[in-house]
Amino acid sequence: MEIQYELTKIQEFFRRSVRDLAKEKLAPQAEDIDRKVDYPKEAAALLAENRLFALLIPKAYGGEEAGFLAFSLAIEELSKYSPTCAIICEAQNLGARLIADKGSKEQKQEYLSKIAKGQVNFGFALTEPEPVSLDFGASTLKAIIDGDNYIVNGDVRFIVNGDAAEVFSIFANTGSADSARAISMFLVKKNLPGFAVTKVDGMAGSEARFTCKGTFHDCRIPVDCLVGKEGDGKDILLKALPEVSCATAARSVGIAQAAVDASAEYATTRVQFGRPIGKFEIIQSMLADMATKLEAARQLVYKTASIVDQGNQNASKFAAMAKNFATDTAVEVTINAVQIHGGYGYMKDFPVERLMRNAKLAQITGITNQIEQLIIANSLLTFTQG
Ligand SMILES: Cc1cc2nc3c(=O)[nH]c(=O)nc-3n(C[C@H](O)[C@H](O)[C@H](O)COP(=O)(O)OP(=O)(O)OC[C@H]3O[C@@H](n4cnc5c(N)ncnc54)[C@H](O)[C@@H]3O)c2cc1C
Structure with a gap:
């Protein structure tokens, strides 16, 4: 390819x-x-x-x-x-x-x-309190048809934009408990009776401030809110999630670039032992590694984005690689950036502690890096026996 x-x-x-x-x-x-x-x-x-x-x-x-x-x-x-x-x-x-x-x-x-x-504003509500199987087969969010409506019950967690969103995508089980064809996507408007969105407090980073949870209690969602046909949810997710991963990877490249730029600037101005710390070889070596991994992550992201644009079937494998590599790189680079800033790096006066928190979030959100690894491994392995 x-x-x-x-x-x-x-x-x-x-x-x-x-x-x-x-x-x-x-x-x-x-x-x-x-x-x-x-x-x-x-x-x-x-x-x-x-x-x-x-x-x-x-x-x-x-x-x-x-x-x-x-x-x-x-x-x-x-x-x-x-x-x-x-x-x-x-x-x-x-x-x-x-x-x-x-x-x-x-x-x-x-x-x-x-x-x-x-x-x-759009709220993407996929995460549920209970784990959903890897093939998206058993959503705990239930939608049962009743005339012109689906009656929806269950919870979703961590909806970015939640408090400010006017429409939410949800993926609910419209069929038997473990059939992958049972997942269906709906567009749900805010203020629908039986649907409540509340803020989730107490998270480490800013995104938490507008991250909400949604609760459905006998919420009647009109049938015309179904996206595609009943049971299309899995296919929709299989196409959308690599794109979410690629976007998260692109965000991580931006975070890592900001950390490299801040570190290079700090290393030229911070003087210790009579010279800028950037003149110490060990700091140069750290900066060189940070910049090299950043560039490798960037190239993987651009390649993956091009694959998405070309509708290539390998999008999910490359998106998993890009997300894993770029988010891990951003975490490593931002931690090193804090280190290069010494004690000041741990202070909110400098941007690198914020970058470090944002980098960590990217490893967790969307598809977690561990699940991305499973996706990559599955693309490599063919077992003839169970
Ligand atoms: C600030 C913030 C914003 C978010 N925004 C959104 C949003 O807008 N929309 C949305 O839908 N969700 C959102 N999320 C939720 C986020 O996507 C989930 O937290 C994430 O997918 C992990 O799910 P979980 O927390 O249930 O962890 P779990 O699934 O319980 O996983 C816990 C750990 O176990 C590992 N693990 C789980 N299963 C396996 C396995 N089979 N093999 C190996 N390891 C495994 C995971 O990788 C992880 O390390 C947000 C989260 C945060 C913190």
């Missing part, structure tokens, strides 16, 4: 314009966004104004149809200055992508242009 990618002049120009915007407008408030309890409405409005919520939305529905590689570039650049804003941008675009791919004409008309404009 030979997948070629090279950034076009338009993509390079686009990357620079997102970088300039993020540096000028988001960087000054990144610390504030990280600490505030509320959804950063002004920053989100800025992203929408600059069409960054429209990147994966088809032109026919008011989007930019910019492609996954361009979207990944935008996530990387936003993440350098504010990983939280990158997550908001991911949620909008990837949520819209679910609707654009499998939604009905009415669902597309209702949501897509509003998501692009930031008039509707």
Whole structure:
């Protein structure tokens, strides 16, 4: 398989314009966004104004149809200055992508242009309190048909954008307990009777401030909220999750780049034993390793994004590799960045402790790195016996 990618002049120009915007407008408030309890409405409005919520939305529905590689570039650049804003941008675009791919004409008309404009925020609600089997076969969220409605019961956890979202994707069991064909996707509006969204407090990082849990208690969801057909949920997830992984990987590259930049700058200015610490070979060696792994992660992300754009069947294996490698790299690089900053690295006055927390989150969210490893291993192994 030979997948070629090279950034076009338009993509390079686009990357620079997102970088300039993020540096000028988001960087000054990144610390504030990280600490505030509320959804950063002004920053989100800025992203929408600059069409960054429209990147994966088809032109026919008011989007930019910019492609996954361009979207990944935008996530990387936003993440350098504010990983939280990158997550908001991911949620909008990837949520819209679910609707654009499998939604009905009415669902597309209702949501897509509003998501692009930031008039509707999207909440991706997949995680449940109980583990769901690896083939998405046994959701504990139940949806039972009753006339023109499904009656939904159960809980979802950790919905990014939750408190500020107007529409949520849920994946509920519409059939027998362990049939993989039983999972179906629904679009659920906020304020539906029987559906409550509440904030989850007490997390280590900013994303927690707008991470919510959702509870369904005999909630009646109209049948026209079903996306695709009953039982399409597994196929929808199998296509969407590699894209979520690739976006998380792109975000991690941005985080790692910010950590390398901050460390290089600090190493040239911090003087110890009569010279800048960057003149010590051991610091140079750390910086060189950090920059090398970062670049390797970036290339894997761009290749994966190009594979997604080309609709290649290997997307899930490459996305798992990209997510694993880029998030592990970001964790290692940000920990080393804190180390290079010495005691100051542990202080909130410097950005590297925030980057370290954001890097750690990326290893956990979406598909965890352990499950990504299973995906990679499964693509390599063929057993003839059970
Ligand atoms: C800030 C934040 C934001 C989030 N945003 C969202 C969101 O918007 N939407 C959403 O749906 N979810 C979201 N999540 C949830 C996140 O995706 C899950 O926490 C994550 O998928 C792990 O699920 P879990 O917590 O149930 O861990 P578990 O599944 O209980 O896993 C615990 C550990 O066991 C490992 N493990 C589990 N099964 C296996 C296995 N078969 N083999 C090997 N190792 C295994 C895991 O890798 C992990 O290390 C968010 C979480 C956080 C913290």
